[in-house]
Amino acid sequence: MKNVVLVSASPKINEQSVSRKFLEMAGSEINSDLFSKTFIDVRKSFLTHNLTEDFETLARADIIIISFPLYYFCMPGMLTRFLVDYHNYYTSSGIAKKNVKIYTIVNCGFPEPEINLEAVRIIKSFSQHLDAEFRFGVLIGGGAMMFAAKDAPFMKKAVQKLKSAFSSMAADIQHKNSTTTDSIYIGVNFPFSRHLYFFMGNKGWITMAHKNKLHKKDLYKKPYQLNE
Structure with a gap:
């Protein structure tokens, strides 16, 4: 039985992340009779000082799926550190399997999926x-x-494409001799104005600031800007 390791790399601690949900959706499509499935939470790995054990798990993997959110057009910093540390472990231990397949799932808050492309190139x-x-x-x-809006009529096509993408991933994992496959792009076509979408997004940031006892103007501060 081959090993599938599903890596969730959301920085969130006390709530279920979207990245984890996508990863679970992808994992549910994989045949449990043919593949064992192990989850790694990068955030917990650092908090519990469990890196060595998780690296050992990755070294035994035949398939690795990495799911994470895009933060300011970048990978989460902790995932970058995790991958660098695992590469060092990989090169020094020499115990990792060969012919490993790697996939990634990257999501962002913007409606355009191509914004995630640079992060995919990093993986x-x-x-x-x-x-x-x-x-x-x-x-x-x-x-x-x-x-959040999966039952809305305008989301129907995107949700169907999402399920199809994970089915395609599961099929590709199972096939030994797979041909080259292009990445899959899944966007959202909003029935309302993009200006309204970004207005609501900005309103969310303001609400979060208030919860943390900050004001709107605090969101525009540049604490690391050098004085001229």
Whole structure:
């Protein structure tokens, strides 16, 4: 039985993350009779000082799926550190399996899925450094809305495409001799104005600031800007 390791890399601690939900959806499509499935939570790995054990799990993997949110057009910093540390472990231990397949699921709050492309390229580069085969990524725009508004009529096509993408991933994992596959882009076509979408997004930031005893003007501060 081959090992599938599903890596969730959301910085959230006390709430279920969208990245984890996507990962669970992908994992549910994988045949449990043919593959064992193990989840790794990068945030918990650092908090519990469990890196060595999780790296050992990754080293035994035949398939790795990495799911994470895009933060300011970048990967979460903790995931970057995790991948660098695992690469060091990989090169020094020499125990990792060969012919590993790697996939990634990247979601962002913007409606355009192509915004995630650079982050997917980073995972592809990481795969090459492990001598692994990067298969493809699932790039998701409007990530949280895939769950928050999944029953809305305008979301029907996107949700169907999301399920199809994870079915395609499961099929690719099961096939030994897979042909090259392009990444899958899943966006959201809003029936209302983009200006309204961004207005609501900005309102969410203001609400979060108030919860943390800050004001709107605090969101525009630049604490690391050098004085001229």
